[in-house]
Amino acid sequence: MISNQILQSTIDGLKSITRKELSVVEKEGKVIATTEENMIGRQIDAVENFISSPAESQLILGYQYFKIYDNGVPEYVIQVKGEDESGYQIGKIAAFQIQSLLVAYKERYDKDNFIKNLLLDNLLLVDIYSRAKKLHIENNVHRIVYLIETNIDKEMNVVEIVRSIFPAKTKDFVTAVDEHSIILVKELREKETADEIDRIAKTIEETLNAETNSRVYISSGTIVSDLKDVSRSYKEAKMALEVGKIFETDKYIVNYEKLGIGRLIYQLxxxxxxxxxxxxxxxxxxxxxxxxxxxxxxxxxxxxxxxxxxxxxxxxxxxxxxxxxxxxxxxxxxxxxxxxxxxxxxxxxxxxxxxxxxxxxxx
Structure with a gap:
């Protein structure tokens, strides 16, 4: 669930603070992130025995090992080089940090999954409100859907770039539909103007152009005030993108409400x-x-x-x-x-x- 790049970044940060060598090991024993160059990709046979044991931590051949759980089941193992007390404390801190990341990423995954099904009309009305309540997603707030189409190399994480544009907005949702399409469900203030909606689209366009050196197309639907209507805004954004490619070939940002007669012709x-x-x-x-x-x-x-x-x-x-x-x-x-x-x-x-x-x- 957590990418290897995130795990690597986490232990690199911990090493810069503690000066201890750390590795993250899969429950099958393969090292997937490490601060020791000679450890990457290595198979550690002792880990499988440690995973099956009741012990929370263990000292093996100069390394200390600590379990990281996902829903009560061991998912990763933290390996810390050294047998001293500080190594033990650092290992516990590292395990706690990655444990917290697992919880956060799982919650985000659940929300992303909910939003995808909501956009695609895969949920019953009663399920929309009950699941939203469990995920702490508010219902009656103003939202708008932006559809972002790119031809950017799939190795570049465009979703994370878009998320970074709105770091403080935890109520906004960014998810990938396919290799080239990204959806942003943006929460708006009640008095958000049409100019502000266009400004948000322009910010996304300029950021992605600068970060990826590639041209993107962005469309937006209409503002909705009920969670069940988010899928309508998404359909409008999809139509806007298509209509824009036909009648607004010189534009890279298209608003559904500004399509004019092109929207009518598209439906003929x-x-x-x-x-x-x-x-x-x-x-x-x-x-x-x-x-x-x-x-x-x-x-x-x-x-x-x-x-x-x-x-x-x-x-x-x-x-x-x-x-x-x-x-x-x-x-x-x-x-x-x-x-x-x-x-x-x-x-x-x-x-x-x-x-x-x-x-x-x-x-």
Missing amino acids: PLPLCRMFIKEVLHGLTMDDFDDETLATVNKFFENNLNVSETSRQLYIHRNTLVYRLDKLQKMTGLDLRNFDDAIIFKITLMVSKYMIYMDKMAY
Whole structure:
């Protein structure tokens, strides 16, 4: 349950204070963490006999051994070099320290397991509240779910990096869904603003970019005030991540509440989308429009259908822009200088993006 790196860090810290050589040994006798270079990976046969004996500690060939329990069953053995009284005291302290780590990590594991099942809707309503009470997790507080997607090497513990961003927030939960997806269930103050929610996402992004030198995507759901609704916020964050990849390709942080019309289009069935495209474009597809035309249209939309500003930003004459818009009108029957036609073509572009994305996902 506790990683070997944590065990190694613990005994390294104890050695720096006590100047005693220590090792952590599995109950089968293999050394998994040590301050003695020649001990790592060694098999200590005497440990198995010690584990099966009723003794709490034992002196064997110049080393003192102490048991560490998990639910009353020996899980590890601490080995301390030396036969003196100080070695005995240090061994007891080391055993107590790792025993405490076991309890803390087990509690966190139980909470992580609960949160995972909660997010995936694997719990009955009555189980949610009863288990939350046992784990000392409050029900009626404001929470929001952040979904973090990375392509970071699995050897790097991204979960621990995210946890380190909120070290004092013991009521926040960070757990891994798979190799590339991490979930943060963040507790919020009652008056937390939308700007603060975006700031938290930005903090996560900047920290992970700096620590891992890799790009991450972050999405967030809506704020919920009941534990049973956390799974809804998670589903919203998942949708936000997908919608962002389709319609907000230049953004790495996406908020569910700011998805706009993209959220609506994402939920349309593909046959309906194909019918819409066929009716609007009269048999044409987006491949029939050259890159220059599409770039002009997008810039025209960015400038709220302002011909003068669009031509200025594209470094073209106003008449050139009008010519391109007229050309598009001849192809589609839509005059983008007309607000209603502009809306129809904007939706057409978004629906086409959605269809292309879904076709790629199908393969």
